[in-house]
Amino acid sequence: MTATNSEAVLPAQGIEAPRSGRIDPKYLRSSASSGSFEMVAWVFMRVSGAALVVLIFVHLFSNLMVGEGIHQIDFAFVAGKWANPVWQFWDLTMLWLAMLHGTNGMRTIINDYAEKDSTRLWLKSILYLACAVIIILGTLVIFTFEPCLLDDAGNLMDYSPSFCESVVN
Amino acid sequence: MWSWVGHRITGVGIFFFLLVHVLDTSLVRVSPEAYDAVIGAYKHPIMIMGEIGLVGAIVFHAFNGLRIILVDFWKQGTRYHRQMLWAVMVLWFVTMVAFSIRHLMIFFEGWEGF
Amino acid sequence: MQVHKYDVVIVGAGGAGMRAAIESGQRAHTAVLTKLYPTRSHTGAAQGGMCAALANVEEDNWEWHTFDTVKGGDYLVDQDAAEVMAKEAIDAVLDLEKMGLPFNRTPEGKIDQRRFGGHTRDHGKAAVRRACYAADRTGHMILQTLYQNCVKHNVEFYNEYYVLDLITVEEDATREDGTTYKQKRVAGVVTYDLASGELHIFQAKSVVFATGGLGKIFKTTSNAHTLTADGMALAYRAGIPLEDMEFVQFHPTGLAGLGVLLSEAARGEGGILRNSDGERFMERYAPTIKDLAPRDIVARAMAQEVREGRGAGPNKDYVYLDLTHLEPEHIDAKLPDITEFARTYLAVEPHTEPVPVFPTCHYAMGGVPTNIKAEVLQDNEVVVPGLYAAGEVACVSVHGSNRLGTNSLLDINVFGKRAGIYAAEYASTAEFVELPEAPETFVTEQLEMLRNSSGDQRVATIRAELQDTMDLNMQVFRSEESIREALDKIYELKGRYQQITVQDKGKRFNLDLLEALELGFLLDMAEVMTVSAMHRKESRGGHYREDYPDRDDENFMLHSMLYKDPGFETEGVKGIRFDTKPVIFTRYEPMERKY
């Protein structure tokens, strides 16, 4: 329905033709995207998802199901865990994967439902910023964390994990 | 379709919790007191119910996510997606019953009252 | 009013229209006007296959195919056309395969073939595997493949544009012998854009009609709701004769009461017909090929069984198609769609139960007369320059008085291709014919009349009464009396049609208005059909007269030609002049038709 090749085009009578050779602009795809970003993202969601199932289930289990469960969680508990490089690594991986997985999930949701390009841009900017901040913050916390805090007098503070005593003394 | 709606909703919920959770955990870097104070809030009875809800969301998102992976990569996946959804629901229910019992037991054992 | 100019305008986007468009679109500036989206066309409903003597699975040749076509058509076939069709069938199938059509395959990877009614080896010795097929979706695959290739070649479609008038002009012309006559020339078409309700004029050097059939004249039909004889009626109103309109094919196996088609492939794959006693009655009617006899014979046999009280069901008004002796896997592999029809619409499980069936109006053998170049004739010899027709709307005539199964899919491909090539060729040298003053006037008046009518007659009522009378009087058995009755009823309905009213007065997607116009086409064509049937006082192929049960070659080995002629009156028939045209013979002399 493109070239009409009209000889005598008179003004349209009555209402406008709903489909006079055009497609509602809403349905036009801007341009073909290059690269395979969506594919990589898709694969990442599956791989990270599978990994996260293991990471988070163990995390939940060790934090909530064994020992005193929810009651054991305090500064000392966290400090005790992160003294072990395995747990440090565990939580770091979990942080990164979960944040990227979640951010990408939020990105697709914004793509789906944000109607205007400007809204989409805004929401995505906020999302990426939040994601970056959280990842950096979390990473710093895990790596710069000092479990055995001393008070001004040089004594171990009460909430220090028990192993600190051997470290300090 | 409803499994997909559920997957999206739980995903969004978990994402926001995650933001908060990283922030609260970061308090360990600020001061032990601050961290313990905030973590203390998680031990409130209302939060206990919230935790069950959160774990419910995570478990559903996890199992349904595994189902999606099977649909994607297992040849027969598309044919058995419905059965797999049933399996997800059953597994979710079993896991949640087990978790809730254990979590509530722990909670009441260590609960010192309001 | 918009005027569009194209070298070639093709009216209709079914198999024939799109096959023409693929050829024409590559050679000339072409537009396809279609009242539906192309993939909605009824070609897609064809199931069984498309015959061609490929000899992929057993010995075969196109000459046998020609003979079967001629014999199947009860010798009313123009044999030059049948030869063209059978010969070009092979290329037609191979063309489609190269366009991507997914035919079923033999173990060696060649196109598989199966048996089909009336197709035999060596002039009737035994059934032959000649039908190339894609499960029971051959028509669907053809339609899709042709549309795909139209997309490939960037064919311009005007979807949901109804052609409501053929613009022709007449010029004085002189024959070689010095006599004068009026030469018709085609200038274009007037169309109605369904979406906006506006008229568009398409001026064209060549116009190809590929508008399909007329099934909706009857109540029980396998045809789509949209098959309302539009093209035939438009040509007829423009003064072009119609040929052999009395010959309508009733397909034996329509789902009882609904008319939904169950392919002949069901019998090709081994299905058989049984009456209420469980008897395989075709053994009595066609001892050699039994259930695979041509459709007219099988349909009549079924109607005869019912008439003689051996019909099944509570009203004893249908017979059974029995597939229960076949392997369920075989049925599912070869006939998936039609078994689903039986399950969906009648809740019958074809694996274990026989399916209730009864003849259903299926195909018009007659139509707009053309020669083998698909050029439309304005009388027995004179071609209308630039006007072409192909497919069911046309009458070449390759089907004579009864079309063989699968030959329709062949017809659209062979003659659709020819129409496209010749139309483009003609357009490359011809000049536009000047449009007459205000060519849309007739259509505008008609539309205004319908929109503003204050009458109280309903379209649906008139249509239903027409279909009832045609089912009752003009189906597989006809007689002077029943034909008269039908004609009287048609006259009455045409009178009432003048008092018709449409409720939808809008411009946008006014299908109410278009149904009223379509009813006008149906009434005209029903009238032509009955008048034609009245003149043919013999029984041949699809036309069976109880008062003249035998074929009469002496008086009726002739094509019927009917002209619209307002001043003409004979035997109580007004406005239609009856004439005849000789049948073209090349190699086969008429014989008695036995199977």
Add this chain to the structure above:
Amino acid sequence: MSTPTVEKEPASKIDLAESGDGAGAVQQFDITLKVRRYDPERTEDAWWDEWNLTMFGTDRVLDALHKVKWDVDGTLTFRRSCAHGICGSDAMRINGRNRLACKTLLKDLDTSKPIIVEAIKGLPVEKDLIVDMEPFFQSYREIMPFMINSSPTPTAERVQSPEERQRFDDTTKCILCAACTSSCPVFWTDGQYFGPAAIVNAHRFIFDSRDDAGDMRLEILNDREGVWRCRTTFNCTEACPRGIEVTKAIQEVKTAILTRSL
């Protein structure tokens, strides 16, 4: 797929068991048909109309719509053609599910409640049940739905084994009715997604052994709006009136893109 035709002659006469006459028992029943109407020539907003109708055992939703159009209200507007499920004109939303009106028997619906009929979602409604199909066909055209074979044309047919033919059999059944695409929640969101029907038709050629342009189609569908937007909700598979395993086809295209990239 080849031709092992049954050569055994069936019996001349058999005893027909008192078989259930599927077509025979025609019962009448009453329904309420509720249709979402829209006509910008009359009013800006859509509205609902309800009719009480007496219908018969084998009647379909299409028959009910026809009954209204022909006997009660001629302005009711919908597309239809073949009326037995092969042309794809009359896809609509019936009781919240996409189906063909001509394949949905009234007796299979809950007739105690109104039968709710709406236009398919996600495409612009033009009038009553008619939607603008152009965006749908545009996506179809974009995936190059035609065979491309660059090797020299053979004189006879191109050879293809029954197994190779079977590979893409399912997706050749598509009738382009848009029931799948307009049932997809991702398509509903912004209409940018290629949609299941386009992917199904790409699949039909990607897996056809005779076609050479599979790579190009995979590239097209690797787009931002391509297969990766599929969320395997299975709405399309459930909506398909031809029983095509649409989601499976989409998954196979995804896998093909992945394998090609690796």
